[in-house]
Amino acid sequence: MKIGILMTGHAVPELxxxxxxxxxxxxxxxxxRGFEFETYNVVDEQYPSAPDACDGWLITGSKHGAxxxxxxxxxLEEFxxxxxxxxxxxxxxxxxxQIIAQALGGKVIKYPGGxxxxxTEYDLDGETFALNAWHQxxxxxxxxxxxxxxxxxxxxHAALVYDDRILTIQPHPEFGPDIVEDLIRLRGKGVVPDELLEGATARLDAPTDAARFADRMAAFFKKGA
Structure with a gap:
């Protein structure tokens, strides 16, 4: 199954x-899990030709606001x-x-709560999933x-489904503790409050459920195949 990855940003060069x-x-x-991937750098205005160019689609994180x-x-919203x-x-x-919600009629803001x-632990369909977050x-x-x-x-509103056709989630299952540690060092200082960075650093060794959520992602992609 071919998944098109729509890149809406780039990791910092050091990362x-x-x-x-x-x-x-x-x-x-x-x-x-049986996938092949093709990347489209939409942040650089490189777009797929049509929805049928791939069997499924994945939209990444970004430093930008929707x-x-x-x-x-x-x-991207049209696509x-x-x-x-x-x-x-x-x-x-x-x-x-966030951009999927905005494209389909929702609202995204810079959250005043910080x-x-x-x-971070999430209640997902009545189950607890621990995943790494990095967002305001x-x-x-x-x-x-x-x-x-x-x-x-x-x-x-940390995870949404749209008629079983779209699944979205706010945290980053693709971020392991090593990536979070790098983000704290490369992007967090002076942007994220020190006490939050210290708390995130203290939790780096705690396990997450990224692999379990990856299984859920794979099942979601494949159920209509």
């Missing part, structure tokens, strides 16, 4: 040198709506979660027809 860009992180997360004025965002209409499966993570970083923006208004299936104490 790319060690761990690759965001597409490489997702390829590792989903390795061994509400910001960038030339690549309106075409999201086209994929939704086509019925092909799509998964969005962090910025992907940041969520590091290992949140979906505050859910699109009509979307169902909230995941939340945390900090994020009320």
């Amino acid at each position: 790319q040198e060690r761990a690759g860009d965001y597409d490489a992180m997702f390829a590792r997360l989903l390795a061994g 509400y910001e004025d960038h030339p690549w965002i309106p075409p 999201i709506r086209a994929v939704y209409a086509s019925g092909r499966p799509m998964i969005g993570v962090c910025f992907g979660h 940041w969520s970083v590091g290992r 923006d949140q979906v505050t208004e859910v699109p009509q027809g979307a169902e909230v299936i995941g939340k945390s104490d900090f994020c009320a």
Whole structure:
């Protein structure tokens, strides 16, 4: 099954040198589950030809806000709506979660409550999933027809499904503790409050459920295949 990865940002250069860009992180997360991948750098205005160019679609995280004025965002939103209409499966993570909600009628804001970083526990369909977060923006208004299936104490709309065609999640299953540690060092200082960075650092050794969520992603992609 061929998954098109829609890159909406790039990892910082120092992180790319060690761990690759965001597409490489997702390829590792989903390795061994029967997928091949093709990357489209939509942040650089490289778009797929049509929803049927791949069997399924995955939208990555980004340093950008869904509400910001960038030339690549309106075409991405149009493509999201086209994929939704086509019925092909799509998964969005962090910025992907947010831009899908915005494209389908929801609202995304820079959350006044601040940041969520590091290992965080989520209630997902009645099960606890621990995943790594790195975000300030949140979906505050859910699109009509979307169902909230995941939340945390900090994020009320942490995971959504849209008619079993789209699955989105706010945290980063593709971020292992090594990536979070790098983000704390390379991107967190002076941006994220020190006490949050210290708390995230203290939780680096705690296990997450990234592999379990990767299984869920794979099942979601494959159920219509």
